[in-house]
Amino acid sequence: MARKKASSSEPHSGESAVAPGAGPASAPYIVLARKYRPETFADLIGQEAMVRTLRNAFATDRIAQGYMLTGVRGVGKTTTARILARAFNYAKPGLPDRPTIDMDGYGEHCLDIIHSRHPDVVEMDAASHTGVDNVRELIESAHYRPVLARYKVFIIDEVHMLSKGAFNALLKTLEEPPPHVKFIFATTEVRKVPVTVLSRCQRFDLRRVDVPELVSHFANIVEREGLKAEPDALTLIARAAEGSVRDGLSMLDRAIAMGSGAVTTATVREMLGLADRGRIFDLLEEVLRGRAGPSISALGAIVRDGAEPSQVLADLADGVHAAARIKVAGDRAAGEALSAEEKRRAVALAGATSIPVLTRAWQMLLKGLEETQRAPDPLASAEMVLIRMAYTADLPSPDEIIRSLGRQGGERGAPTGSEGAAVEDRLPDQGGLFGSAPPTPASSNVGPASFAEVVELVGMRRDARLKVHLEEHVSLVRFEAGRIELRLLDGAPPSLAGELAEKLTRWSGRRWIVAVSSEAGAPPIGEERRKREAAELAGLRQHPALKAVLEAFPSAEIKAVRPLAKDRGDDSATG
Numbered sequence: 001m002a003r004k005k006a007s008s009s010e011p012h013s014g015e016s017a018v019a020p021g022a023g024p025a026s027a028p029y030i031v032l033a034r035k036y037r038p039e040t041f042a043d044l045i046g047q048e049a050m051v052r053t054l055r056n057a058f059a060t061d062r063i064a065q066g067y068m069l070t071g072v073r074g075v076g077k078t079t080t081a082r083i084l085a086r087a088f089n090y091a092k093p094g095l096p097d098r099p100t101i102d103m104d105g106y107g108e109h110c111l112d113i114i115h116s117r118h119p120d121v122v123e124m125d126a127a128s129h130t131g132v133d134n135v136r137e138l139i140e141s142a143h144y145r146p147v148l149a150r151y152k153v154f155i156i157d158e159v160h161m162l163s164k165g166a167f168n169a170l171l172k173t174l175e176e177p178p179p180h181v182k183f184i185f186a187t188t189e190v191r192k193v194p195v196t197v198l199s200r201c202q203r204f205d206l207r208r209v210d211v212p213e214l215v216s217h218f219a220n221i222v223e224r225e226g227l228k229a230e231p232d233a234l235t236l237i238a239r240a241a242e243g244s245v246r247d248g249l250s251m252l253d254r255a256i257a258m259g260s261g262a263v264t265t266a267t268v269r270e271m272l273g274l275a276d277r278g279r280i281f282d283l284l285e286e287v288l289r290g291r292a293g294p295s296i297s298a299l300g301a302i303v304r305d306g307a308e309p310s311q312v313l314a315d316l317a318d319g320v321h322a323a324a325r326i327k328v329a330g331d332r333a334a335g336e337a338l339s340a341e342e343k344r345r346a347v348a349l350a351g352a353t354s355i356p357v358l359t360r361a362w363q364m365l366l367k368g369l370e371e372t373q374r375a376p377d378p379l380a381s382a383e384m385v386l387i388r389m390a391y392t393a394d395l396p397s398p399d400e401i402i403r404s405l406g407r408q409g410g411e412r413g414a415p416t417g418s419e420g421a422a423v424e425d426r427l428p429d430q431g432g433l434f435g436s437a438p439p440t441p442a443s444s445n446v447g448p449a450s451f452a453e454v455v456e457l458v459g460m461r462r463d464a465r466l467k468v469h470l471e472e473h474v475s476l477v478r479f480e481a482g483r484i485e486l487r488l489l490d491g492a493p494p495s496l497a498g499e500l501a502e503k504l505t506r507w508s509g510r511r512w513i514v515a516v517s518s519e520a521g522a523p524p525i526g527e528e529r530r531k532r533e534a535a536e537l538a539g540l541r542q543h544p545a546l547k548a549v550l551e552a553f554p555s556a557e558i559k560a561v562r563p564l565a566k567d568r569g570d571d572s573a574t575g
Contacts, residue, residue, distance in 0.1 A: 031249075031250070031253055032250075033074075033245075037079055038076065039083065039086075039110075041054070041103075044076060044079075044080065045209055045213050045214075046209035046245075047206055050080075051101075058087065061098075063099060063182075064201070065181070065200075066174055066185070066201040066202065067081075067201055067202050068185045068193070068197075068198060069185065069186045069204050069206060070205050070206065071188070071208075072208060073247070074244030074245055074246030074248075075209065075245065076246075077188075078155070080186075080204075081184040081186055082121075082155070084182075084184055085118075085121045085153040085155065086107070086109070086114070087101050087103065089118075089120070089121075090107045090110070091107050091149075091150065092105075092107045092108065097150070099150070119147045120146040120147055120148055120153065121149070121153045122138070122141065122152070122153070122154050123155045123157065124138065125157050125158065126156050126161040126162045127157075127161045131163060131165070132163065132169050134166065135166040135170050139170065142173055143178065151182050152182070153183075154182070155184045156185050156186070157186045158188070159185040159186065159187045159193060160192035164194075167193075167194050167196075170197070171197065174201075175200055185197075190205075208242065208243020208244070209245055214234075214245065215238045217245065218237060218252055219231070219234055221252070222234075222263065227256060227261050228261075228263070229255075229262070230265050233255065233263045233264055233267070234252075236265065236269065236272065237255065237263075237272075240272050254271055255268050258271055269306070270306050272311075273306060273307050277315070277341075277342050278342075278345070279301075279302055280302075280312070280315045281345040283298045284316050284319045284349065286390075287386055287390050288353060288361065288389075295390055296387070299382060299383060299386060300379075303379055303382075308378070309372055309379045310369060310372045310373050310382070313368055313372055313382055314369060316365055317366060317369065319346065320358055320361045320362045320365060321362065322338060322342070323349040323350040324355065324359070326346055326347055326495075327350040350494075351494050353498065354502050360392065361389060364385065364392070365385070365389075368385030369385075371385070372385065447504070447508035448504075450479060451476045454500075455470045455525055457508075458503075466503070469491070469493070469496055471524060472489075472524050472526045472527075473491040473496075474486045474489060475487040475489060475520070475521035475522055475523065475524060476525075477517040477522075478517070478521075482511060482512055482513065483514075483515070484512070484513070485514075485516075485517045485521075486516060486521070487516070487519060487520065497514040497515065497516050500512075500514045501514040541558070
């Protein structure tokens with residue numbers, strides 16, 4: 001039978017045939033997800049590892065008989081399957097008769113494969129063809145050679161929906177398929193696929209596409225459509241897509257329709273029911289300060305402007321997560337999904353909040369989000385979540401309570417009377433940094449009287465990392481009881497001030513404020529100590545006795561100078 005040639009005049013994927021004489025206005029609209037569906041491996045975004053592996057396999061003729069494509073919805077599994085089918089059967093005059101991943105334009109079979117009408121590329125939806133009979137028909141068809149193309153390709157979507165009997169019927173053919181047959185399976189639930197099937201396939205996990213890649217892709221499409229879009233609006237859509245290109249393009253379609261061709265941040269927020277991120281950080285700061293009343297008012301205002309209560313809680317959780325990442329891994333851990341202003345707010349929140357408080361807030365928000373999604377009145381549920389968070393914002397963590405009990409009870413064991421009540425009476429809305437518990441009435445410690453004593457206290461508490469930073473990477477600007485002003489030098493983490501304030505408050509039993517100043521301060525303690533030690537060594541070297549020792553032992557070195565403790569026996573003897 002003669003091979004059927006694809007005509008270049010056939011409609012492109014994403015184009016439609018228009019009746020003769022009809023103007024452009026008569027052409028039906030093609031949604032962006034179909035219009036810009038990838039047709040080659042070069043068009044795929046975010047799947048570089050898979051493309052690289054396939055390129056190497058095709059170049060060395062190590063092409064598998066079966067492929068398993070997994071991933072979330074809309075990430076490109078079926079599209080990749082069709083591109084693979086094209087690569088298996090790509091044929092063009094002047095090219096070798098072999099599969100290739102480099103497809104320069106349409107080949108003889110490409111358009112028919114793209115439009116799912118090629119007789120040798122069979123697509124089956126396992127969700128609606130789950131039985132043994134459906135698979136038997138497919139197996140019977142596999143015994144016959146392809147009609148037009150190089151390979152007969154079977155694409156089974158949502159393969160995990162096949163019944164156990166259907167999988168068993170497919171297994172023998174999959175294990176020893178005819179040389180002219182290729183299987184491509186796609187699924188969102190790979191764990192439901194029997195291991196016996198998985199072991200006979202080459203598996204590719206199509207990963208979620210990162211926000212920056214999605215934003216770049218959407219911006220390119222908007223430009224090709226001749227439209228305008230704000231970068232922040234595209235970022236919001238990319239976040240909401242959760243790694244799915246198709247979902248993101250569907251949302252972009254809606255945003256274009258709502259904005260009459262212009263995609264604005266306000267339009268996208270209204271469409272998705274999102275709150276302004278600046279207001280989210282404002283609300284989060286109010287909650288972590290323990291201000292229940294202002295938090296409820298702020299939530300109400302955000303909801304009145306169109307945001308969903310559950311989405312507000314999800315956004316709050318995102319803010320807590322961003323701050324926690326920055327707290328433990330530095331500013332660069334904020335990620336590219338945040339705008340510059342959001343990064344600034346997240347860094348500030350991380351510097352003023354401790355990890356125990358952030359983790360507690362995260363747990364409460366996740367639990368509250370689950371409750372709000374089930375509640376008959378989501379707003380009321382979200383308000384209760386914020387009230388709980390506000391009234392626990394300044395409570396000490398379990399380890400802080402244990403240390404407080406140990407300090408107050410001493411050798412007597414657990415505290416009694418007013419001492420025990422003092423630990424429980426640490427209520428929020430009493431000022432201080434986020435999560436820093438106010439001092440208890442039972443605390444009578446005066447605390448360090450100088451910055452040197454602060455450093456000494458940190459050393460006694462065996463916090464070596466903080467001690468090194470205080471000795472080497474800060475310059476003291478001002479010190480007074482309960483307040484320290486520091487200038488951060490190179491090497492000091494941005495969260496140092498908040499961390500020091502929190503720990504001094506906990507260790508001393510009184511509130512401490514540590515502020516970062518831009519003024520020039522005293523040299524670092526470590527630098528001063530090294531200068532003093534160098535001066536002492538220089539003076540000692542001039543001592544006649546030491547000079548004589550060094551002359552007698554030329555290789556000797558002075559490593560350190562330590563003061564001698566008083567001899568109590570001599571003191572008593574001089575009585």
